[in-house]
Amino acid sequence: MKTMNRRSAIALGVTAAAMAPLFTTATVAKTKKYGPKEGKEIAPGVRLVEVGTGNSDIPAYKSIAIVDLVFQPGAHAPQSVMPNDMVCTITSGAFTIKKVDKEFKLKVGDVYTCSKGKTDEATNTSKEVGVHRIAMLIPA
Structure with missing residues (x-):
């Protein structure tokens, strides 16, 4: 696994900052209710x-x-390996996220990031349908 260089760290930081308004707006709006068969399992x-x-x-x-x-x-x-850098927010529910070196809890409006090649796993710890909104950053 390569260490993240300064340019990549700055790019990811700027990207996360740029994405924050998108997620802030998304959490203010009512979360879309998905049917049980929408999307791909x-x-x-x-x-x-x-x-x-x-x-x-x-x-x-x-x-x-x-x-x-x-x-x-x-x-x-x-647990799965992240295919791209990602910025994630919780739009409904509550979650426990496990990474190799840490575990943390998230609620509606919380934002976190994932790095390409790192692992992540998530569990919905609430009694409601939970939604992660993810911005996957596709490399140039």
Whole structure:
């Protein structure tokens, strides 16, 4: 695994800062209610719904894809390797996130990041349907 260089760290930081207004606006709006069969099932009780894509003005990334991961109450997405850098926010529910070196809890409006090549797993710890809104940053 390569260490993140200064340029990549700055690019990811600027990207996260630039994405914050998008997520802040998204959490103020009412979360879309998804049907039980919308999107593609990626784990038991976890579905991926494509929201949209767009071009990026950030030099390190050619485009950004927005997806919602919809978790049924108690559903768990097992550990997986992140295919891209990502900025994530919780739009409904509450989650426990496990990374190699830490574990933390998130609630509606919380934002966190994932780095390409790192692992992550998530569990919806609430009694409601939980949604992660994810901005996947596609490299140039």
